[in-house]
Amino acid sequence: MTTAAPDTSTERGVAVHLQDLTRTYGATRALDGLDLSIEPGELVALLGPSGCGKTTALRILAGLDVATSGQVLVGGRDLTRVPANKRDMGMVFQAYSLFPHLTVADNVAFGLRLRRTSTSARRARALEMLELVGLGQHASRYAAELSGGQQQRVALARALAIEPSVLLLDEPLSALDAKVRVQLRDEIRRIQLEVGTTTLFVTHDQEEALAVADRVGVMNAGRLEQIAPPVDLYERPATPFVAEFVGLHNKVAATVSGGTATVLGASVPVIDGSITSGAGVAMVRPESVSVSASPTGTASVVSVGFLGPISRVHVQTEAGDALMAQLPSALAVGLAPQDRVDVSIAGTPVLVVAG
Amino acid sequence: MSLPARIGRGIALTLFAIYFALPLLSMLDFSTRAKGGAEGRTGEAWANLFQDEDLRNAIIMSLLLALFTAVAMVVLLVPTMIWVRLRVPGATRVIEFLCLLPLTIPAIVIVVGIANVYSWVTYLLGDSALTLTFAYVVLVLPYAYRSIDTALSAIDVRTLAEAARSLGAGWTRVIVTVVLPNIAQGVLGAAFVAVALVLGEYVFASLLHFDTLPVEIALLGKSDASTSVAASLASLVFVSVLLIGLSFLHRNRRSSS
Amino acid sequence: MSSTHASGGRRLAAAAPALGLVPFLLFIGIFLVVPTVTVVATSFQGADGGLTLDNIRALGSEAALTTLWHSIILAGSTAIIGGALGALLAWLVVSAGPTSRLRRVTLAVSGVLAQFGGVPLAFAFIATLGFSGVLTEALRSWPGVDIWGGGWLFGLKGLIVVYCYFQIPLMVLVFVPALDGLRVQWREAAVNLGASRWQYWRHVAVPLLTPAFLGSVLLLFANAFAAYATAAVLVSQGNPITPLLIRSALTSEVLLGQANLGFALALEMIVVVAVVMTLYALLLRRTSRWMR
Structure with a gap:
């Protein structure tokens, strides 16, 4: 730890408010009245399919794009008309954003050079930031000599070197290998907690969003569908879109009455946003479904996919529902296509929507 | 903005x-312009392109040379480049170096040194301007190489050849019926560039004393500037059409791939 | 897998594919390598065929040196003017957007004009700026300016003006890809870190483009230095540049008292181009650490 390491100052973060942001490109509406608030020091992930407007929102916050209407407030200041180079935000791009003609250290010091910080001070700051991302020994290399993961670490160090009011991460991991991706995403979270900067993280990968964020906002067609802590979002999806996007979901016929749903013969509590009575479709997560071999079972196995610690079993019920169950591989051993199985559902609350 | x-x-x-x-x-x-300072327009200079016998012969000679050069270039270069990819990949650098060499040796330098070679060529093949073909193949080599190399890089020559060989094709068949059709656009592009370069080439022709179109235009310039200018413009327009056609060829390739 | 008796045959078989390259190598040998070697060797030969340094010494004569100097001035000035104006035009074109009509038209026209050296180019300028050229006559009748100026078009100054006509388009062709290589992310990252438009150019774009710019200028230099046809048609008196001096050496029997001076001059050209190419290679090596 260097002496200048930031103390646990979450108070260093500032609040961010995006108010009623709309952005149209000709006839397309990239953003359609987006409202989003980020608490000081909080890490919010914006999650959604490509074209949902999440990157547009981030770029408007950065000042790289201009909202057609709406406001950007950071720390109580209206930044809507402030040009990007006066906003003091650190941004990490998808890939290849390092200046190729500068060494790693000069890249990190770039923002300080623009701020006329003394050579020695910015050198020290650059090294400190590189230590923070674990690349202190690579200071004199060029971007072309680093791996993709290392480049993104440098980009993060560069963004943090200017002590930005807000840290913006635009799909920073999407160009990396799966293994590096997981490693770096955990590291981003560690560093963000350490420096306490308010952070907006844009991604299309739900696992990534759930793993790093304090709260996850799911976007669809230029609007926020739901924003909630990862666990809430996962367990209590507010809309079918969120339910489907956040986890693979089975759609099973269900009937609701008096706050409980009957799904595959079992009674299960329903969550807010469900229909209150009548027939509908329940969104059931694969890990809530379990199957067991039984000669008198009411369903048959279609296929078994082995994924290491877990397996996914596709079954077809006699009623005609196609279901996917996700269970520990130990429990799936011995299941083969055509086997008769019993299907049961765990008692976790489900979302039931009108069929 | x-x-x-x-x-x-x-x-x-x-x-x-x-x-x-x-x-x-x-x-x-x-x-x-009308001759002798008179007002008005005349198509005389343009008509000369077809009437002046020396000029007409020079035009025919240049077109023939362009054709010969394009064909000779394809015959020499294409099999060699395919062969290098298929069987002698170790020679890639050498062949590339040799092909790009004419870019760094000024044409006039080659002319100075080639006189001896050409005294043999004319001794063996006669004193026709068509013997310029040999020198011109060297001249167009860098451009042709790039065009064909790009086309070859776009396909997996080795796998194509192995597939064809496993089905019983011999090497000649592999090159002619399998690889060639797949790089046809690159070869055609190389041929276009060769034609464009040959039609404008002056250094070799004038210093080796052969009457090609540019030599004839330069000669005419001393007596009849209008006809020279007309011929210059005509050859420029012709070459433009060729080269712009070539850029369309490239665009089509990109959109189809 | 007994191989002892077959090894000789196998070695032959391994060499066989290389035989396929023989026609090509033979051709290049005769029509490119032999002439080049001839130039080098004959530069050191006297009229009697004996070894001598007289030809090389003759390159040091005032006439030969002046001509070389003119050649370098011509190639250098048109490389710099063509490089600067070409880079400007390339930037105008690139900033109009990747699918703009301006870009498509300019690139297509540049592709033609960059090849438009030679005889037609000389006549194009004779038709424009010659004694009875269109522009000369137009300005003579109004506002009464004489741009003919005693025939400067047919000397070194004229060559500079004329050469720029193919140097600028060539620069556009080689520099547009370099400008295209500037990633949007670099500008956005710089702006994001607080750079003004000017600071972005000063700290990012210019340093990034400098190697490509210098490389292109060197290419333009070599291009103009080697050009012959336009000058051969345009220049009526004297031999202001090296290629024209070579022509006289080839056509008149003895020049500056040296039989093989033409070969020595050709060698001189090879050396100059080699120096330029070496500079280019050094430039590449200096930047190769960060260039892809």
């Missing part, structure tokens, strides 16, 4: 347009 920036752009682009268009328009004007 701000208004001053827009105006600045507009002015700069206009100046460039004038600079590039002026000589071309001047050629058109100059070559259709």
Whole structure:
């Protein structure tokens, strides 16, 4: 730890408010009245399919794009008309954003050079930031000599070197290998907690969003569908879109009455946003479904996919529902296509929507 | 973009347009001017392109040379380049170096040194301007190489060849019926460039004393500038059509791949 | 897998594919390598065929040196003017957007004009700026300015003006890809870190483009230095540049008292181009650490 390491100052973060942001490109509406608030020091992930407007929102916050209407407030200041180079935000791009003609250290010091910080001070700051991302020994290399993961670490160090009011991460991991991706995403979270900067993280990968964020906002067609802590979002999806996007979901016929749903013969509590009575479709997560071999079972196995610690079993019920169950591989051993199985559902609350 | 920036752009682009268009328009004007300071227009200079016998012969000679060069280049270069990819990958660098060498050795230098070689060529093959084909193949080599190399890089020659060989094709068959059709556009592009270069080539022809179109145009310039200018413009337009056609060829390839 | 008796045959078989390259190598040998070697060797031969340094010494004569100097001035000035104006035009074109009509037209026209050296180019300028050229006559009648100026078009100054006509388009062709290589992310990252438009150019774009710019200028230099046809048609008196001096050496029996001076001059050209190419290679090596 260097002496200048930031103390646990979450108070260093500032609040961010995006108010009623709309952005149209000709006839397309990239953003359609987006409202989003980020608490000081909080890490919010914006999650959604490509074209949902999440990157547009981030770029408007950065000042790289201009909202057609709406406001950007950071720390109580209206930044809507402030040009990007006066906003003091650190941004990490998808890939290849390092200046190729500068060494790693000069890249990190770039923002300080623009701020006329003394050579020695910015050198020290650059090294400190590189230590923070674990690349202190690579200071004199060029971007072309680093791996993709290392480049993104440098980009993060560069963004943090200017002590930005807000840290913006635009799909920073999407160009990396799966293994590096997981490693770096955990590291981003560690560093963000350490420096306490308010952070907006844009991604299309739900696992990534759930793993790093304090709260996850799911976007669809230029609007926020739901924003909630990862666990809430996962367990209590507010809309079918969120339910489907956040986890693979089975759609099973269900009937609701008096706050409980009957799904595959079992009674299960329903969550807010469900229909209150009548027939509908329940969104059931694969890990809530379990199957067991039984000669008198009411369903048959279609296929078994082995994924290491877990397996996914596709079954077809006699009623005609196609279901996917996700269970520990130990429990799936011995299941083969055509086997008769019993299907049961765990008692976790489900979302039931009108069929 | 701000208004001053827009105006600045507009002015700069206009100046460039004038600079590039002026000589071309001047050629058109100059070559259709009435003789002897009289007012009015005449197509005399343009008619000369077909009537002047020396000029006509030179045009035919240049077109023949262009054709011969393109064919000889394809025959020499294409099998060699395919062969290098298929069987002698170790020679890639050497072949590339040799092909690009004419870019760094000025043509006039080659002319100086080639006199001895050409005394043998004319001794063996006769004193025809068509013998220039040999020198011209060297001249177009760098451009042709690049065009064909790009086409070859776009396909997996090795796998194609292995697939064909496993089905029982011999090497000749592999090259002619399997690889060649797949690089046809690159080869055609190389041929276009070869034609364009040969039609404008002056160094070899004039110093080795062969009457090609550029040599004839230069010669005519001393007595009849209007006809020279008309012929210059005509050859420029012809080459433009070739090269612009070539750029369309490239665009089609990109959109189809 | 007994191989002892077959190894000789196998070695032959391994060499066999290389035989396929023989026609090509033979051709290149005869029509490119032999002439080049001839130039080098003959530079050191006297009229009697004996070894001598007289030809090389003759390159040091005032006439030969002046001509070389003119050649370098011509190639250098048109490389710099063509490089600067070409880079400007390339930037105007690139900033108009990747699918703009301006870009398509300019690139297509540049592709033609960059090849437009030689005889037709000389006549294009004779038709424009010659004694009875279109522009000359137009300005003579109004506002009464004489741009003919005693025939400067047919000397070194004229060559500079004329060469720019193919140097600028060539620069556009080689520099547009370099400008295209500037990633949007670099500008956005710089702006994001607080750079103004000017600071972005000063700290990012210009340093990034400098190697490509210098490389292109060197290419333009070599291009103009080697050009012959336009000058051969345009220049009527004297031999202001090296290629024209070579022509006289080839066509008149003895020049500056040296039989093989033409070969020595050709060698001189090879050396100059080699120096330029070496500079280019050094430039590449300096930047190769960060260039892809």
